[in-house]
Amino acid sequence: MYKLFLCLRYLRSRAIAYFAVVGVALCVAMMVIVISVMNGFLGKIETAARGLFGEMLIMSEGVAGIEDYDAIIRRLKDDEEFPEVESATPFIATYGILRVPGFEYRQTLQVVGIRLPGDPSGAAAVSDFYSEVSDFEQGLHFQRGPDGTPPQQPSFAPSREQLLAAIERERERIDELAEKARAERDEQTLIAAGTARELQRRAMYVLRQAEDINERIAAVEAHMAEVRQARNDVEDLEAELADARLEGLPEDEVQAVADRLAAARDRLSGAMQAGPGGGSRTDDVSAYLTALEDLLRELSARRFEPPSRRAILGLGIPGLVHRTLDGETIRKISPGNKIVLSLVPLGRGTVGTAGLQPIDVELSVVDDCRTDVSSIDSNIVYLPFEALQKLTDMDLPPRCGQVLVKVHAEHSDPDSLLALRGKIERRLVRPGAMVAVRTWRERLSDVIGPLEKNRTLSAIMFGIVSLVSVVLIFVIFYMIVVQKTRDIGVLKAVGASSGGVAGIFLAYGAAVGLIGSVLGTVGGYFFVRYINEIQDAVDRWWGFRVWRKEVFLFERIPNEVEFTTMLWIVLSAVSAGVIGALIPALRAARMQPVEALRYE
Amino acid sequence: MSEPRRGISLAADKLRKSYRLGRVTLEVLKGVSFEVAAGEFVSIMGASGSGKSTLLHLLGLLDRPDSGSVRLDGAEDVGMSGRRRNALRCRDIGFVFQFYHLLPELNVLENVMLPARVEHSPAAWLGQGARARERAQEVLRLVGLAERLKHRPKELSGGERQRVAIARALMNDPRVLLADEPTGNLDSRTGGRIMELVHECSERLTLTVVIVTHDASVAKQAGRCLHLKDGRLVG
Numbered sequence: 026m027y028k029l030f031l032c033l034r035y036l037r038s039r040a041i042a043y044f045a046v047v048g049v050a051l052c053v054a055m056m057v058i059v060i061s062v063m064n065g066f067l068g069k070i071e072t073a074a075r076g077l078f079g080e081m082l083i084m085s086e087g088v089a090g091i092e093d094y095d096a097i098i099r100r101l102k103d104d105e106e107f108p109e110v111e112s113a114t115p116f117i118a119t120y121g122i123l124r125v126p127g128f129e130y131r132q133t134l135q136v137v138g139i140r141l142p143g144d145p146s147g148a149a150a151v152s153d154f155y156s157e158v159s160d161f162e163q164g165l166h167f168q169r170g171p172d173g174t175p176p177q178q179p180s181f182a183p184s185r186e187q188l189l190a191a192i193e194r195e196r197e198r199i200d201e202l203a204e205k206a207r208a209e210r211d212e213q214t215l216i217a218a219g220t221a222r223e224l225q226r227r228a229m230y231v232l233r234q235a236e237d238i239n240e241r242i243a244a245v246e247a248h249m250a251e252v253r254q255a256r257n258d259v260e261d262l263e264a265e266l267a268d269a270r271l272e273g274l275p276e277d278e279v280q281a282v283a284d285r286l287a288a289a290r291d292r293l294s295g296a297m298q299a300g301p302g303g304g305s306r307t308d309d310v311s312a313y314l315t316a317l318e319d320l321l322r323e324l325s326a327r328r329f330e331p332p333s334r335r336a337i338l339g340l341g342i343p344g345l346v347h348r349t350l351d352g353e354t355i356r357k358i359s360p361g362n363k364i365v366l367s368l369v370p371l372g373r374g375t376v377g378t379a380g381l382q383p384i385d386v387e388l389s390v391v392d393d394c395r396t397d398v399s400s401i402d403s404n405i406v407y408l409p410f411e412a413l414q415k416l417t418d419m420d421l422p423p424r425c426g427q428v429l430v431k432v433h434a435e436h437s438d439p440d441s442l443l444a445l446r447g448k449i450e451r452r453l454v455r456p457g458a459m460v461a462v463r464t465w466r467e468r469l470s471d472v473i474g475p476l477e478k479n480r481t482l483s484a485i486m487f488g489i490v491s492l493v494s495v496v497l498i499f500v501i502f503y504m505i506v507v508q509k510t511r512d513i514g515v516l517k518a519v520g521a522s523s524g525g526v527a528g529i530f531l532a533y534g535a536a537v538g539l540i541g542s543v544l545g546t547v548g549g550y551f552f553v554r555y556i557n558e559i560q561d562a563v564d565r566w567w568g569f570r571v572w573r574k575e576v577f578l579f580e581r582i583p584n585e586v587e588f589t590t591m592l593w594i595v596l597s598a599v600s601a602g603v604i605g606a607l608i609p610a611l612r613a614a615r616m617q618p619v620e621a622l623r624y625e
Numbered sequence: 626m627s628e629p630r631r632g633i634s635l636a637a638d639k640l641r642k643s644y645r646l647g648r649v650t651l652e653v654l655k656g657v658s659f660e661v662a663a664g665e666f667v668s669i670m671g672a673s674g675s676g677k678s679t680l681l682h683l684l685g686l687l688d689r690p691d692s693g694s695v696r697l698d699g700a701e702d703v704g705m706s707g708r709r710r711n712a713l714r715c716r717d718i719g720f721v722f723q724f725y726h727l728l729p730e731l732n733v734l735e736n737v738m739l740p741a742r743v744e745h746s747p748a749a750w751l752g753q754g755a756r757a758r759e760r761a762q763e764v765l766r767l768v769g770l771a772e773r774l775k776h777r778p779k780e781l782s783g784g785e786r787q788r789v790a791i792a793r794a795l796m797n798d799p800r801v802l803l804a805d806e807p808t809g810n811l812d813s814r815t816g817g818r819i820m821e822l823v824h825e826c827s828e829r830l831t832l833t834v835v836i837v838t839h840d841a842s843v844a845k846q847a848g849r850c851l852h853l854k855d856g857r858l859v860g
Contacts, residue, residue: 027739511726512728519743520740520743618682618687622726
């Protein structure tokens with residue numbers, strides 16, 4: 026009975042014990058924080074990698090691409106041949122330069138082609154969607170429901186009404202942010218909000234006028250065709266008349282040609298008079314056609330492009346988003362706004378240097394997507410798969426750069442994935458083909474490898490830290506045992522056994538470990554839980570930022586604490602307490618009562 | 626107070642004990658033999674360094690002799706297990722030290738209850754705890770400190786501390802009380818009172834008492850006085 030009693034009493038009344046508790050608490054908190062962030066970071070990479078690219082990747086090793094991808098996907102999705110596979114989708118990745126018309130803006134980024142439901146640009150694209158392999162729809166913004174639910178069917182062709190309603194909601198949000206920024210005198214946010222509102226205004230105009238503009242474009246194009254036809258007729262008849270005169274045809278035949286020419290000139294003149302926008306006031310057909318081309322360009326600039334000319338931007342492309350001091354995002358580009366992409370063709374016909382001519386393509390933005398992987402979100406634009414295939418000369422014959430494969434959860438452990446990789450290589454890859462099969466882990470080995478090394482390094486460092494806490498407890502307990510030498514003598518004089526005396530100090534060590542680790546775990550838990558808020562506050566007050574998304578890939582620091590991790594840390598700390606107290610406890614136990622009583 | 630247990634006889638037979646101080650071996654006891662009858666009050670007197678405390682520690686089973694033996698109520702300590710020695714120290718022997726040796730973290734009541742806590746297992750303590758508290762209050766009443774239960778040792782005078790030490794020694798109703806210079810750290814008046822208290826307890830509880838002292842006035846208060854000189858009894 027006395028062991029627990031004296032242990033608790035020493036704990037309460039020895040100030041030095043508090044130092045031991047604080048030491049253990051700090052070590053434990055540090056371990057909870059670092060292990061949680063490190064594990065969370067690796068876990069997040071795994072989730073992101075699987076969420077973005079599936080568990081397996083069949084990739085072309087050159088730019089030539091994979092030709093028979095539809096057949097490969099069909100076989101992969103055959104339950105009898107590959108029961109492990111849940112879904113698969115073709116994928117193209119290339120690079121391009123992004124511009125925003127009306128702004129001095131250039132940005133190089135990755136351009137990827139993905140298949141989404143409701144994408145009418147490819148006749149074959151009725152299944153094998155990217156959204157079946159990835160969590161793509163989770164990151165979309167403007168296609169969400171009013172209550173924030175992700176779309177069931179992410180698409181490059183959402184309805185204009187849906188987009189208008191989403192922009193309206195976004196506008197209200199930006200107004201609120203601007204109001205707050207005004208109160209906080211946050212000039213940068215105010216400027217970004219102004220740009221966003223202006224681009225939203227244009228986007229809404231485009232979306233509302235889409236049908237009208239398309240009709241006008243069609244009318245101008247038809248009219249231009251009519252004028253060109255009439256001009257060609259006039260030019261043909263002028264040539265015919267000249268020939269007739271040169272050949273010395275009879276006067277009546279020459280006159281007939283002249284009459285037809287006059288009629289053609291009347292038709293041309295009439296067509297020009299009746300043209301869109303009040304017609305021409307000049308007889309210069311070339312100038313008139315040039316003016317029409319300008320009009321067409323102007324109308325095209327305001328056109329909501331067809332689904333094959335649409336893009337989904339990554340949320341985080343530098344210059345296109347602004348982050349407020351509170352971490353809120355202001356999107357400057359809205360659905361309906363235009364972007365221009367300069368792309369370099371990848372196809373076989375253009376592999377020679379002469380063929381590598383970049384092409385510019387105008388695209389309408391329909392949404393943005395946040396994967397939460399900063400390095401991806403800041404550097405990507407998604408296009409319809411078949412459209413990008415055409416734009417990059419990958420359509421004759423149809424090819425893709427990669428096939429992404431999603432595996433059923435029960436087959437997604439590392440060993441099963443390696444087995445599946447071998448199976449795919451044997452059955453689907455022709456010998457000698459420049460095609461490689463990689464698991465998600467192999468694909469990200471350049472990211473995961475250093476991280477795992479870092480984790481090992483951390484484990485070693487924290488092993489040393491744990492050792493420090495053992496030494497700390499040892500030193501403190503040794504001091505306590507020395508101070509308590511006479512008490513030990515008294516206890517033995519009143520009949521306490523050596524084991525009982527050792528038990529007091531071991532229980533004392535365990536209690537220091539337990540209390541320290543509980544305090545450290547609670548402290549560490551709350552630190553990790555609010556680590557992003559703490560970082561934001563430190564950044565705001567002192568301008569110091571530890572976690573940079575450019576370095577650590579993710580927007581936010583992983584802040585999930587695993588219960589089992591905490592349990593292990595608590596058990597380790599209690600063990601450290603007991604181990605640290607072991608030698609002092611044994612010393613106390615071996616002490617002869619007479620020596621202890623005589624101790625000065 | 627319940628009926629106390631009667632004191633037991635105590636005997637030392639050719640006790641020898643030496644200590645090594647560096648390269649020098651110091652022979653402290655050189656074959657000491659004597660007997661104390663049950664309920665007898667004996668004092669052992671001697672100059673500083675004569676081996677009084679060592680003899681008391683051997684009698685109280687706090688130390689082992691190089692040769693010779695100690696008998697408690699006829700039971701010889703030679704070959705006695707550690708567990709048995711602990712049990713005897715806990716149940717049958719009460720110690721009082723010159724420097725009180727109270728635990729500073731515990732109050733008066735807790736210090737007195739300490740031997741009872743050592744005696745009982747946690748399970749037994751659930752049933753015995755309340756009784757032990759009553760017993761501790763009883764012995765504190767006996768030593769005149771019933772009003773100072775919650776005081777810490779540092780809040781007490783030297784005499785009061787020694788009373789607490791005596792109460793602690795009496796807590797488990799021992800049959801032998803061994804006191805090592807119980808008045809050595811007190812002024813003569815307080816020392817006198819402590820000796821009165823030891824006498825009173827000895828008579829009331831029919832204890833066997835062995836007290837070692839260098840003070841002749843203290844020694845002569847015992848029923849019998851033994852003199853220790855250079856590790857030998859001289860009269």
